[in-house]
Amino acid sequence: MSTTLPFAQTETRVNYLNVEYGWKSWLFTTDHKRIALLYLFSITAFFFVGGAFAVGMRLNLLTPDGMFDHDTYNKLFTMHGVVMVFFFLVPSIPATLGNFLVPLMIGARDLAFPRINLLSWYLYIIGSIIALTAIVEGGVDTGWTFYAPFSSTYSNSNVIVSALGVFISGFSSILTGLNFIVTIHTMRAPGMTWNRLPLFVWGHYATSLIQVLGTPVIAITLVLLMLERLFHAGIFDPRVGGDPVLFQHLFWFYSHPAVYIMILPGMAVVSEIVCCFSRKGIFGYTFVAISSIAIAVLGFLVWGHHLFVAGQSLYASMMFSFLSFLVAIPSAIKVFNWTATIYRGSVTYETPMLYAFGFIGLFTMGGLTGLFLATMAVDVHVTDTYFVIAHFHYVMVGGMVMAYLGGIHFWFPKITGRMYPEGWARFAALVVFVGFNLTFFPQFLLGYQGMPRRYAHYPPEFQVLNVMSTAGASILALGYLLPMIYLTWSWRKGPLASQNPWNAKGLEWEQAATPPPTFNFDHQPVVTEPAYNYSGVEREVHLGS
Amino acid sequence: MGPFTIFPARASAAAGEVDALYTFLCVVAVGMTALIFICVFYFAIKYRRRHPDDPPPKAIHGSLPLEFTWSILPLLVMMVMFAWGTKLYFHNYTAPPNTLDIYVTGKQWMWKMQYPTGQREINELHVPTGRPVKLILASEDVIHSFYIPAFRLKHDVVPGSYRSYWFEPTEVGRYHIFCAEYCGTNHSDMIGLVTVMSPSDFENWLTGGSGGSMKEQGEKLFSQYGCVTCHVTDREGRCPSLRDVFGKPVVLDTGKSVIADESYVRESILNPNAKVVKGYSHDVMPAFEGQISEDGLLQLVAYIKSLSPPTLPAAKPAAPPPATRSSK
Numbered sequence: 118m119s120t121t122l123p124f125a126q127t128e129t130r131v132n133y134l135n136v137e138y139g140w141k142s143w144l145f146t147t148d149h150k151r152i153a154l155l156y157l158f159s160i161t162a163f164f165f166v167g168g169a170f171a172v173g174m175r176l177n178l179l180t181p182d183g184m185f186d187h188d189t190y191n192k193l194f195t196m197h198g199v200v201m202v203f204f205f206l207v208p209s210i211p212a213t214l215g216n217f218l219v220p221l222m223i224g225a226r227d228l229a230f231p232r233i234n235l236l237s238w239y240l241y242i243i244g245s246i247i248a249l250t251a252i253v254e255g256g257v258d259t260g261w262t263f264y265a266p267f268s269s270t271y272s273n274s275n276v277i278v279s280a281l282g283v284f285i286s287g288f289s290s291i292l293t294g295l296n297f298i299v300t301i302h303t304m305r306a307p308g309m310t311w312n313r314l315p316l317f318v319w320g321h322y323a324t325s326l327i328q329v330l331g332t333p334v335i336a337i338t339l340v341l342l343m344l345e346r347l348f349h350a351g352i353f354d355p356r357v358g359g360d361p362v363l364f365q366h367l368f369w370f371y372s373h374p375a376v377y378i379m380i381l382p383g384m385a386v387v388s389e390i391v392c393c394f395s396r397k398g399i400f401g402y403t404f405v406a407i408s409s410i411a412i413a414v415l416g417f418l419v420w421g422h423h424l425f426v427a428g429q430s431l432y433a434s435m436m437f438s439f440l441s442f443l444v445a446i447p448s449a450i451k452v453f454n455w456t457a458t459i460y461r462g463s464v465t466y467e468t469p470m471l472y473a474f475g476f477i478g479l480f481t482m483g484g485l486t487g488l489f490l491a492t493m494a495v496d497v498h499v500t501d502t503y504f505v506i507a508h509f510h511y512v513m514v515g516g517m518v519m520a521y522l523g524g525i526h527f528w529f530p531k532i533t534g535r536m537y538p539e540g541w542a543r544f545a546a547l548v549v550f551v552g553f554n555l556t557f558f559p560q561f562l563l564g565y566q567g568m569p570r571r572y573a574h575y576p577p578e579f580q581v582l583n584v585m586s587t588a589g590a591s592i593l594a595l596g597y598l599l600p601m602i603y604l605t606w607s608w609r610k611g612p613l614a615s616q617n618p619w620n621a622k623g624l625e626w627e628q629a630a631t632p633p634p635t636f637n638f639d640h641q642p643v644v645t646e647p648a649y650n651y652s653g654v655e656r657e658v659h660l661g662s
Numbered sequence: 663m664g665p666f667t668i669f670p671a672r673a674s675a676a677a678g679e680v681d682a683l684y685t686f687l688c689v690v691a692v693g694m695t696a697l698i699f700i701c702v703f704y705f706a707i708k709y710r711r712r713h714p715d716d717p718p719p720k721a722i723h724g725s726l727p728l729e730f731t732w733s734i735l736p737l738l739v740m741m742v743m744f745a746w747g748t749k750l751y752f753h754n755y756t757a758p759p760n761t762l763d764i765y766v767t768g769k770q771w772m773w774k775m776q777y778p779t780g781q782r783e784i785n786e787l788h789v790p791t792g793r794p795v796k797l798i799l800a801s802e803d804v805i806h807s808f809y810i811p812a813f814r815l816k817h818d819v820v821p822g823s824y825r826s827y828w829f830e831p832t833e834v835g836r837y838h839i840f841c842a843e844y845c846g847t848n849h850s851d852m853i854g855l856v857t858v859m860s861p862s863d864f865e866n867w868l869t870g871g872s873g874g875s876m877k878e879q880g881e882k883l884f885s886q887y888g889c890v891t892c893h894v895t896d897r898e899g900r901c902p903s904l905r906d907v908f909g910k911p912v913v914l915d916t917g918k919s920v921i922a923d924e925s926y927v928r929e930s931i932l933n934p935n936a937k938v939v940k941g942y943s944h945d946v947m948p949a950f951e952g953q954i955s956e957d958g959l960l961q962l963v964a965y966i967k968s969l970s971p972p973t974l975p976a977a978k979p980a981a982p983p984p985a986t987r988s989s990k
Contacts, residue, residue, distance in 0.1 A: 187847045187848055187849075187850065187851075188847055191844075191846075191847065191849070258846070258847075259844075260844045264804075264805060264843075264844070266803075266804055266805070266821060267804040267805065267844070267845060267846060270804075271770070271803060271804050271846060272846065355820075355821050355822020355823070356821075356822070356951065356952060358933075359822075360822070361805055361820055361821060361822065362820060395709075395719075396711070396718050396719060397718075397719050397721065397722070398721045398722075398723065400722055400723075400724050400725075401723075401724035401725070401728075401729055402723070402724065403724070404724065404729050425751070426807065426816055426817050426818050427805075427818045427820070428817070428818060428820055428823075428825050431751070431752055431755060431756075434751070435748050435751075438744060438747065438748060439744055442737075442740040442741070442743070442744050443737075445736070445740065446733055446736065446737055449732065449733070449736050450729065450732065450733060452698060453728075453732040454724075454729075456698060456701045456702055456705065457722075457724075457728070459701075459702060459705040459706055459709065460701075460705045460709065460722070461705075461709055461719055461720070461722065462705070462709050462719050463709065463710075463711040463716050463718060463719045464705070464706050464709050464710045464711060465710070465711050466706070466710075474702060474706065477698065477702055478695075478698065478699055478702070481694065481695055481698045481699075482691075482695055485690075485691040485694055485695060486691065488687065488690075488691070488740065488743060489684070489687050489691075491743070491744075491747075492683065492687060492743045492744070492746070492747030493747045493748055493750075493751035494679070494680055494683055494746075494747045494748075494749075494750035494751040494754060495680060495683055495684050495687060495747060496747075497680075497751065497754065497755075497814070497815060497816060497817075498680055498684075498811070498814040498815070498816070500816070500842075501807060501809070501816070501842040501843060502842065562666070562668070565668065565669070565670070565684070566667070566669075566670045566811065567670050567809070567811025567812075567838065567840065569809065569840045569841070569842045569850075570842075570844075571844040571849060571850075572849070572850035573849075573850045574850045574851065575850065576838065576853075581666075650721075651718050651719075651721070652718050652719060652720055652721035653718060
């Protein structure tokens, strides 16, 4: 991708893309928009790397006896998980769309710490190169969860190198979160009160809190794992007094909140899209905004629901189960409010809206199947089976990737100054939706029938559903390749976009040129109305902030 | 089992209960999904923009009563799930007294079963219908998980301490055993079969060959490792008598008391100073960490158990099995 750095031939205005050319102007940039693009190209590359591993897995699972040997398959699912979680999903929306849009949406010239922003991209790249080294050197086979004592003592693969890669890229995530928090607190334009903040910004604020508070814990956990593996420190090994379950507590203390790092920005995108294409303000602004914070806070208190069969006390499990039900409420509030926003709107079906519809439906299914896992007696049966795989792919892929694609299409004109082909894009959205459901719905059935996850070979009675899933995955792969092709084409040849092609509300559309200049606004924007004031009925008097 | 059956075979008392709860969850989930899909589709079509220059719709800012309704109603339904799921979970993980105890050791990549009467099997488990069976699970290396889908039960098998769960088989047949926690290269081959038999068939099966009961083998180890010199069984020696101790509370020198269950006995063999009984000194007994195999440990546990013959089922297990793993 790096060979197709974008430029536009016909623009007359100076913008962030044509202001400078050459690799130095990209690798040493401190412009949040250029850094967003650096991230965009890097995570897109990793999305296809992780996707290639998934293709390998689905091919292997076509037949009960598989086509790869056990070790190869074990490495495939491990590297699929590591790459997708740490190098695609965690940075996906925050580091690309968030980086691009948070300053634009609050009327700022850049993030609070532009050079730290660039540092965070470099840390991501260093971390990812180390992780890629682990892959090229023969891979890693612990599962993305790195459970001890398998990872600390028994695995013969590149555990330390992989853990080091994840460890370093974690700092990129912390720095992005820190940057967003400071920016949102201190750099809002006059009149941009907390009550007028776009929900995209609220969602990123909540995400940033988790990144700053949670990521250090996974960093510490990975350091302990490396110490254990290198020096046999005895933290997780029971033979020298360690506790293997301690690893799971530490791991999920980050990794459950991290699930919310991977969905809150998606919800943030959907709030913007639903309002724009319903031409209506969000229903229940305060509830949607506060529910993001509620998810971030409650998300730290539910990690124990990953340990219902690991041997924690029954009463601890009971509390974790209860809290896991509670965290479902703010998510439900969001879904209901989006639905109510469409009510009596003026709805059109451009591609971003199709993805938003897809998100609402698939996230609802992902969320509801989460309740099955919070219900302890059912979790005992379905945990570590394909039911869990299906559940979190409905949230992570059906939710987050749908929102990501929706957001990319929605802000594509703002980012590139050009329009994408609407017909192709709608078709691709449909292909993604169909392919996704065919891939992952059969996995719910497989899971309840008892097929465990991470199985290279499986008993023959599970084959029919696995074949369906693989068929779905091929459709899904096509659905992801299509946007890759037509968006690349549009970036160079698409028709020029006007400043606000969707007639959307928000500073990034109404006050910034398309594409925006390096410092975003020609004049300091002043905000005089609430967010999503599509109806324009209620012009309130601005009294200063 | 066809590919599109919802429920796998049901072969334990718990299976039907879990399926009933699952069905309830499915009804709620399908209902909610349908509600959201129908609303989104209906609104999106009914309120579509008919002309490009339609005036913008009126703003609707929200509704406090609605927000509370759609927060509290789902919460109430979820509390039903929570209460039902918790009750069943506690039931499924709290063994009744007088179970048939079977000792399972997981190692990369096989399951070894030992019966109190001395039978041993690899990747095969035989159990009778109509009687509660308790599995005591140990691992020699990494974490495994002993999963029987037809019973709707699993539990992780964690090195360093025992886990256990119980079930009551109801349907004669052969069902899968899977390792459900990823454990390395041949994880997906760490599978086996559980054979549920009628009680009379099971009795016949038990009379098949064995190299002495677990208790007898444990007794041999008990003298072989010299335990018998201090732990004399009929009076107090240098070390506490082990008669009638198992399953009962013991008072420690810290003043706390613990139930002398499988995990406590195991810990006391491997690391005797961890929890010393009140009135006895530290550092009398050598630590056996790393010297006895997991199988041998289970045999010792079975022997020490046999020194405390079950009396009336008065002593209900005070702590449920998964909670009893030794905490440092």
